[in-house]
Amino acid sequence: MAVQTVASTTDSTVDLGPAAALSCRECGHRVPLGPVFACEECFGPLEIAYDFSSYDAGELRKRIEAGPANIWRYAPLLPVPADVADKPNLNPGWTKLVKADNLARELGVTGGLYVKDDSGNPTHSFKDRVVAQALEAARAFGFTTLSCSSTGNLAGAVGAAAARAGLRSCVFIPHDLEQGKVVMAAVYGGELVGIEGTYDDVNRFCSELIGDPAGEGWGFVNVNLRPYYAEGSKTLAYEICEQLGWRLPDQIVVPIASGSQLTKIDKGLRELIELGLVEDRPYKIFGAQAEGCSPVSAAFKAGHDVVRPQKPNTIAKSLAIGNPADGPYVLDVARRTGGAVEDVTDEQVVDAIRLLARTEGVFAETAGGVTVGVTRKLIENGVLDPAKTTVVLNTGDGLKTLDAVAGTGPTATIRPTLDSFREAGLA
Amino acid sequence: MAVQTVASTTDSTVDLGPAAALSCRECGHRVPLGPVFACEECFGPLEIAYDFSSYDAGELRKRIEAGPANIWRYAPLLPVPADVADKPNLNPGWTKLVKADNLARELGVTGGLYVKDDSGNPTHSFKDRVVAQALEAARAFGFTTLSCSSTGNLAGAVGAAAARAGLRSCVFIPHDLEQGKVVMAAVYGGELVGIEGTYDDVNRFCSELIGDPAGEGWGFVNVNLRPYYAEGSKTLAYEICEQLGWRLPDQIVVPIASGSQLTKIDKGLRELIELGLVEDRPYKIFGAQAEGCSPVSAAFKAGHDVVRPQKPNTIAKSLAIGNPADGPYVLDVARRTGGAVEDVTDEQVVDAIRLLARTEGVFAETAGGVTVGVTRKLIENGVLDPAKTTVVLNTGDGLKTLDAVAGTGPTATIRPTLDSFREAGLA
Missing domain, CATH: 3.40.50.1100 (Rossmann fold)
Structure with a gap:
C-alpha cells in the first residue's frame, strides 16, 4: 500500500x-x-x-464572547495555535442565524425556526x-x-x-x-x-x-x-448555540455528503455540554439527503448499521457522495439522539430553494434546498416536532447552483407604457 | 410633469x-x-x-460598539427608527476589512492597505x-x-x-x-x-x-x-473607521456609478469628525471608473465642473451609468479632499480581479477590478501615496460577473497517473 x-x-x-x-x-x-x-x-x-482540562466554563465563555467575529473566537476548542487570528487566513464563520418567522408560518413551526446561513462565508460555503x-x-x-x-x-x-x-x-x-x-x-x-x-x-x-x-x-x-x-464543522454547533444565547436547539437538520459535518456538529454540541457552556438536555439531529443519492437515508429506513453505496444522480451535486465515509457514524448519531435521516426528490429540492428565497430572502444552493425540503417532509410525517426550536443548515450559495432554478424568469413582459402595465394586470 | x-x-x-x-x-x-x-x-x-445634537461622543461610541454585527449598530446615525434591528430585514453590513499585505507588496504600498469587502453582504453586494x-x-x-x-x-x-x-x-x-x-x-x-x-x-x-x-x-x-x-452608503465610512480602531484612513478608493456612494462616504466621514468619534485630520477620496464609462474621470482630468454624458461600453456593468446624477458632487469631493478620479481599461479591470484573487483570496466583481486597477494606476502615476493608509472598496461578488474571467481554466490537463503528472512538469 x-x-x-x-x-x-x-x-x-x-x-x-x-x-x-x-x-x-x-x-x-x-x-x-x-x-x-x-x-x-x-x-x-x-x-x-x-x-480541555484547564478550562473554567465562565472564563471560557467570556473569552469566546470577547473574541473576533469569526471562527477564531472558538480557537480554544479547535486544533489551531492560540495566535491563529493573527495569521493570514480568510477568517470564515460567525455567519447569520436567521430567525425564519415567515418560513415557520409556511411550515407550521411554532417553537422557533432558524436558518444557519453559511452562504455568508468568504467563498460562500461552509x-x-x-x-x-x-x-x-x-x-x-x-x-x-x-x-x-x-x-x-x-x-x-x-x-x-x-x-x-x-x-x-x-x-x-x-x-x-x-x-x-x-x-x-x-x-x-x-x-x-x-x-x-x-x-x-x-x-x-x-x-x-x-x-x-x-x-x-x-x-x-x-x-x-x-x-x-473535519473539526471545522464543530464551529457550526458552537455558533448556533452561542447565537441562541448559549442554548442547545431542540432539533437540527444537517445535510449529508460524506456525513462528516453531521457527526462533527454532534461532537461540538457534546463538547459544549461537557464544558458546561450549555445546559445538558436532549437534542435531536436529523440528516438530509437527495433521493438521487440517499445511501444513508436508505440504511436508516431499513434499520441497517452499514451503508450500501449508490451511484449518485441528483442536482444536489455538493452532496453527491455515493459511498459516504462517515455514513455509519451518521446512523449512530441520528439513532442515539432520536433524530432521523430523510430524503427528498430533486423537484422538492427546487421547491424548497424557492420557498426559502421567497419567505426569508435567502438564496440557497441545492444542499440548502435539501435541508429545507427534508424539514418540511419530516414535519408533514410527524417526525420533527413543530413545537420545538429547530435549526436548519444552509451550507452554500444559490449563485453556485443557478441551473437548479434556471427556469425562473420574469412574471410578465410589457412595453414601457402605463397601458401595457395595466393590460398585464399589474396595476 | x-x-x-x-x-x-x-x-x-x-x-x-x-x-x-x-x-x-x-x-x-x-x-x-x-x-x-x-x-x-x-x-x-x-x-x-x-x-445629532443630543449625542455625547463617548456614550455614542460605547453604544455603537455594543450594537449588533451589522449596519444597525449605527442606527443612531441613520434615517431609521430606534427599534430597526427588531424588524425583519437582511441585516447587512459589518463586512470584513481585509488587511491586504500580499496585495500591498505587489503594489508597493507600505503604509497599510485594506480591502473593504462588501461581497460578504446577504445578496453579495453593497x-x-x-x-x-x-x-x-x-x-x-x-x-x-x-x-x-x-x-x-x-x-x-x-x-x-x-x-x-x-x-x-x-x-x-x-x-x-x-x-x-x-x-x-x-x-x-x-x-x-x-x-x-x-x-x-x-x-x-x-x-x-x-x-x-x-x-x-x-x-x-x-x-x-x-x-x-442613499444614506446607506454612509455605513461603509463608519465601518471602515471603526474597523481601523476609530481612525480615518488617509486615502480611500471608491467606485463611481451614479456617484452617490462616494459622496455619502464623504458625508459619513465628516459626520464622524463632527461627532468627535474620530480625530479630525485630512483624508483623500479617489473615484474609480472604467474607461468605457468614464464621464466623471474625463471631467476631472479636463478640470470641468460639469459632467458630459457618455454611452457606456465596458464589462463593469454595475458602474455603467453614462450620465451620473451625482457626478458634479463627486468632482467637488475629489477636489476638496485632494483626491482624484481615474479610469482603467477593461483589460486592466480583469488583471486587477485576478491580482486581488491570487494575493488575498478575494474574488471581486468587475467593480472591484475597477477600484483595484485604479489604485495600481494612481500609485504608478504618483497620485496616491503608497506610504499612507489606503482603503480600497470591493462592492460586489465575482460570482455575479463570471464572464469577465471566463477564459480562466485548468493550468494543465493530465491522465490520472503519476507519470502523466510528472510529464506535465507538476512534480
Whole structure:
C-alpha cells in the first residue's frame, strides 16, 4: 500500500493549541499529531483528541464572547495555535442565524425556526470553515502546497485560502467540470489540474500522489489533513448555540455528503455540554439527503448499521457522495439522539430553494434546498416536532447552483407604457 | 410633469430616528420627511438632515460598539427608527476589512492597505446597505410594494429584502437581461417585469408610474425613496473607521456609478469628525471608473465642473451609468479632499480581479477590478501615496460577473497517473 496513512514520526514541536493527539474512532488507539488519517492498528478513522482540562466554563465563555467575529473566537476548542487570528487566513464563520418567522408560518413551526446561513462565508460555503483548520495543520506540519480533489465548493475554498496564506495550491478536478466551477477554482491563481477521468479517478490519483515522493510537502485537506479539516464543522454547533444565547436547539437538520459535518456538529454540541457552556438536555439531529443519492437515508429506513453505496444522480451535486465515509457514524448519531435521516426528490429540492428565497430572502444552493425540503417532509410525517426550536443548515450559495432554478424568469413582459402595465394586470 | 417630486403633505408622525427633515443639496430649502427626492424650489436633490445634537461622543461610541454585527449598530446615525434591528430585514453590513499585505507588496504600498469587502453582504453586494434604509422609509410611509429599475445587483437586493420583510416587490428590468441576473432577480418570488426597451426606457417608465395612480403605495428605492436609500452608503465610512480602531484612513478608493456612494462616504466621514468619534485630520477620496464609462474621470482630468454624458461600453456593468446624477458632487469631493478620479481599461479591470484573487483570496466583481486597477494606476502615476493608509472598496461578488474571467481554466490537463503528472512538469 503506497498511501501513507499511519504516523511515521513523533513531532512534539507541533503547536495546535488544545489538540493533544490523534485518536482512532474505532479502537481508541492514540498517535501523536501528524498528517495521518487512518489508525495503524485497525485502519479506523483518526480524529482529534483534546485537552480541555484547564478550562473554567465562565472564563471560557467570556473569552469566546470577547473574541473576533469569526471562527477564531472558538480557537480554544479547535486544533489551531492560540495566535491563529493573527495569521493570514480568510477568517470564515460567525455567519447569520436567521430567525425564519415567515418560513415557520409556511411550515407550521411554532417553537422557533432558524436558518444557519453559511452562504455568508468568504467563498460562500461552509467549506471555508474546514479548510481554515486544514490550513493551520498544513502550516504546523511545514507543508508548502495545499491540495484537494474537488468538484466544486472545496476547490474555491482551498484556492482562496492558499492565496491569502501565501501557500502554493494545487487542486485536482475532473476535466469535464462545468465552466462556472472551473472559473471559481482557477481565479485564485493556483495550479488547477484537470484529470481525464471521473471524480473517483481523481480521488484515486490523489491517494497515489500522497504516497509518492512527488507529493512530499503536500497537504491534501480532505485526505492526509482530514482529521484537522473535519473539526471545522464543530464551529457550526458552537455558533448556533452561542447565537441562541448559549442554548442547545431542540432539533437540527444537517445535510449529508460524506456525513462528516453531521457527526462533527454532534461532537461540538457534546463538547459544549461537557464544558458546561450549555445546559445538558436532549437534542435531536436529523440528516438530509437527495433521493438521487440517499445511501444513508436508505440504511436508516431499513434499520441497517452499514451503508450500501449508490451511484449518485441528483442536482444536489455538493452532496453527491455515493459511498459516504462517515455514513455509519451518521446512523449512530441520528439513532442515539432520536433524530432521523430523510430524503427528498430533486423537484422538492427546487421547491424548497424557492420557498426559502421567497419567505426569508435567502438564496440557497441545492444542499440548502435539501435541508429545507427534508424539514418540511419530516414535519408533514410527524417526525420533527413543530413545537420545538429547530435549526436548519444552509451550507452554500444559490449563485453556485443557478441551473437548479434556471427556469425562473420574469412574471410578465410589457412595453414601457402605463397601458401595457395595466393590460398585464399589474396595476 | 407627472412625476411627484415635491412634498405635498407634512407627516409629523413619521419616526425615522435622528432624521429631522429633507434638505436641498443646492439651495438648502427644507421640507418634512416624505417620499420625495427633488426640491420644490430649485429641483436640486434632497438629502437627509439630522439632529445629532443630543449625542455625547463617548456614550455614542460605547453604544455603537455594543450594537449588533451589522449596519444597525449605527442606527443612531441613520434615517431609521430606534427599534430597526427588531424588524425583519437582511441585516447587512459589518463586512470584513481585509488587511491586504500580499496585495500591498505587489503594489508597493507600505503604509497599510485594506480591502473593504462588501461581497460578504446577504445578496453579495453593497446594495443591501442602501436597500435596507429604503425598506425602513417604505415602512414609515406605509408603502406596501418595494420597487426599482435595475440591471443586476439592485434587483436581487430589493427582491430579497422585500421577501424577508413581507412586502410585495415589483422589479423592472430590460427584457433582454442575461439569464443569470434574471434568475437572481426572480428567485425571491416577487413580480419581475421585463420591459421591451433599453434600461433608459425602464427608468422613464418607472418615473411615469410614480406619478400615476397605479403606482400609489409603491416605494421605488432609487427614485422616490432615494434620499433615504442613499444614506446607506454612509455605513461603509463608519465601518471602515471603526474597523481601523476609530481612525480615518488617509486615502480611500471608491467606485463611481451614479456617484452617490462616494459622496455619502464623504458625508459619513465628516459626520464622524463632527461627532468627535474620530480625530479630525485630512483624508483623500479617489473615484474609480472604467474607461468605457468614464464621464466623471474625463471631467476631472479636463478640470470641468460639469459632467458630459457618455454611452457606456465596458464589462463593469454595475458602474455603467453614462450620465451620473451625482457626478458634479463627486468632482467637488475629489477636489476638496485632494483626491482624484481615474479610469482603467477593461483589460486592466480583469488583471486587477485576478491580482486581488491570487494575493488575498478575494474574488471581486468587475467593480472591484475597477477600484483595484485604479489604485495600481494612481500609485504608478504618483497620485496616491503608497506610504499612507489606503482603503480600497470591493462592492460586489465575482460570482455575479463570471464572464469577465471566463477564459480562466485548468493550468494543465493530465491522465490520472503519476507519470502523466510528472510529464506535465507538476512534480
